[in-house]
Amino acid sequence: MTQEFWRWTESRWTAGDRDWKSAKTITAGVDVGSVSSQAVILIDGGLYAYSNMRTGSSSPESAINAMNWALEGTGLSLDQIQYTVGTGYGRVNVPFSNRAVTEIACHGLGAHFLYGPTVRTVLDMGGQDCKVIRTDGQGKVTNFLMNDKCAAGTGRGLEVFADLLGVSINEIGELSLKVEENPPAVSSTCVVFAKTEASGLLREGWSKEKVLAAYCAAMSHRVVTLLNRIGVEPDFAITGGIAKNIGIVSRIEKELQIQALTSKYDTQIAGALGAALLAKALWEKGK
């Protein structure tokens, strides 16, 4: 069995200080992405529990698995959730959802909750896409830009490099900062060509760290180009799996000369969290 270098760490969380039994509203959001799926449960609009796990080959199953994992140990059951919104690439395949909403709207709301009302620009770096979302003070989307055509600047591109170098995807960021001097960025945009280029650099005697530094720099540059096309207004935040990669985040911050806000919660839940917030609004409207 070959080692699965691409495998990232799944997560689960429950609020220790909240009790759903006294709650007036219990709503949920499920984000079924191409690579990861999340379920978020809110009680009275406050974060109660979430899960973040790998998407399997079936969207409905992935949605159910994520939801079951979020519910685990809470004593809460699926039928007690009053309203559920599905989002993400598999949003129409969430069997227990009341409604499907596009991920752009959900990410705006989710980021607003995670990072506070000062956030105006959200960069979401996901498994197979990358989006820039501009929001107002209420988390409403005012403009957005998306790349879902090309693996450059996405988690999938990072996975290719994790495999090539035999480095766990969780360690790429740290390792990429362990260079005395930053090498020039990998020049190819296309991940396929970048891989060929990186193989050549390894043969020239470059260390793994140096190759990773060159690739993280290329990736950061790529998303900064996307960011600049729409304009960055502070405060700025990064969501999605790559927000956990310090090598890419620090390079984006340096290139933009803006610090990104941080959150104590998993950065991958933004979409599902926004969906859960919408679910609450929709439930209250429908009553």
Place this chain on the structure above:
Amino acid sequence: MVTAGLDVGFKTVKILILKDEVILGQTLFLAGYDVREFLKTIWDEFFLETGISPEQIARIIATGVGKKEALMAQERVTEVSAAAKGSIFLNSQVRTVIDVGAEEGRAIKIDGQGRVIDFAINEKCAAGTGAFIEATARALEVKLEELGPLSLQSTQAVTINAQCAVFAESELVSLVHRKTPKEDMARAVHEAIADRIVSLVRRVGLEKEVMLIGGLAKNVGFLAALQQELEEKVNVPEYPEFTSALGAALIGAGR
């Protein structure tokens, strides 16, 4: 007059020797890591094997992405002009040249003398190049040269939604899980690449006759997909991968 054309590509290097418009010898080598050193080695090897004497060569012309590394060359010409010159020599009716290699795809519009009127290149994205075929061969566990014939056996159309070769590879994996026949997936990939190449052709404008050169011209599945997409007959020379080396040698002879 004897001239040599040297085409230094991403994956392969082609050497061709031309004497008064007759090809004396041609050989294709898989490119090595250190291109400069590698070229020196194969250069000597080539003359040893073909028995052609290097002294009789009046001019050496290099082309291809690594042309700068060919220190033995007196002159360097662009890939586009070499492809154009080689194609018009092989077929004087050609007005549109499609050149698809390992990491590049081009559409070139030429006049009756082989002069370049316009061209469009994709060098940014693997989806319209041979690299996509290689990725597919890996995902389907099929030999590269078997992919073309295999795709011709396809009985039902499958679409690959992804434009990106990396995303397409994951899509292929899920198709494999769904037990999609390999021949249908091979066809889908050839159609996807043809789609990208045809958009390059449309940018320069299609004019008859059309010729396909470069390594991908040897893939019958890609050729079929390209003809279908263009709704036009596409000519393929006998040795499509040597067309640019031939063009370089012709330019060296003052053609």
